[in-house]
Amino acid sequence: MLYYYQFDFTKLSGYTGLRTYLDELDIKHGTEGKRAFYLAVAPEHFETIVHGIDVGGLAEPEEYRCRLVIEKPFGKDLATARELNRKLLEVFDEERIYRIDHYLGKEMIQNILVLRFCNTVFESLWNNKFIDNIQISLLEQGEVGFRGDYYEPAGALRDMVQSHLVQILSLVAMEPPVNLDTNSIRNEKLKVVQSLREFTPELLRDDIVFGQYGRGVREGREIKAYREEERVAKDSHTETFVAMKICINNFRWAGTPFYIRTGKSMSESFAEIVIQFKELPNILYFKESGVQEPNLLVIRIQPNVGVFFQFNTRDFDRHNGLVANKMDYVHSASAQGNTPEAYERLILDVLKGDSTLFSRWDEVEASWKFVDRIIEYRENGKFSFPNYEAGSMGPLKAFELLAKSGRQWWHI
């Protein structure tokens, strides 16, 4: 049974008043003090609210397992994340803190482990011997719009890379867990983030592309530049696009690059993972046809939800040569971004006490360690922004990042 109440906090005489109010609701509905506090507020308010929850005795008694759900960004770098975590732990223990990442609530993200570990053909090929590279793209047509004051200090690195992209990367690259328990899965995800190759000054320069959108046109509509958005500095150096080559230093992945990209104000909105398998020797049929289309496995997260596989067959129309055929499994429902279903699923998990789809502190910490160095480089560097037009597919350099090793971004 779900009851919905809306109340004016200012009329409740603080957190003690809130406790009295919630206690009354508990008695009325027999909910026995089981509470989940969901902090979907600006990050600067996290500590104050948690302090209030503590002072008002709202997190007690502990045996009721009151829970804290906290939205991203969890800190703005490693140091602030650690400090925030320390403050939260004074009130809630780790098992009661749910760091939410709504991408983990999306159907296709949850499907990654099923596809990998329930299919012989995929699992046996899921390594550097058979996979040439893996691409993860989270691209949005939407501009920064009215969120300028949040986005200016965040940028794409904090907004998308530190959370969503690192989480997806760990699911794609992790080893099989010993079982499906929350901690077994989280342990394997953590190892991936701990194995990410550190960016040296040379790699920072060569393997990362930052972008910021200038004016542009999409579908006949003129779009303003990021620097013209509300509450954005006229000379802002915040990145609205990032692409990078990431290497994972472990036995499964050494030598197979992961390319990730995310951006705002793009020509299209889509989120997908592309697994490009290695080429076969250019002999026999490939020698005759002169081309070899790679096997591609595409996990479509949104707007289409499904799995796509490209493979070569004989060209039945022309009666000779080869053609790349597509097997396309499309889930009947499409997902238009920030889907309520993802949040519904996650909130239900909080109520059930299942934290598998939430980030454990050590995962968040490892992710900040990885991203901090990149953020520092971006913040101290001078980049020539804007460097891509709104309504385009991002800076030219993002294409060169792959082209220099004979690769390309796939979006089929």
Ligand code: BG6
């Ligand atoms: C949020 C970011 O976490 O994810 C937003 O803060 C971004 O900037 C959004 O637009 C994307 O989520 P979705 O579900 O719309 O792809």
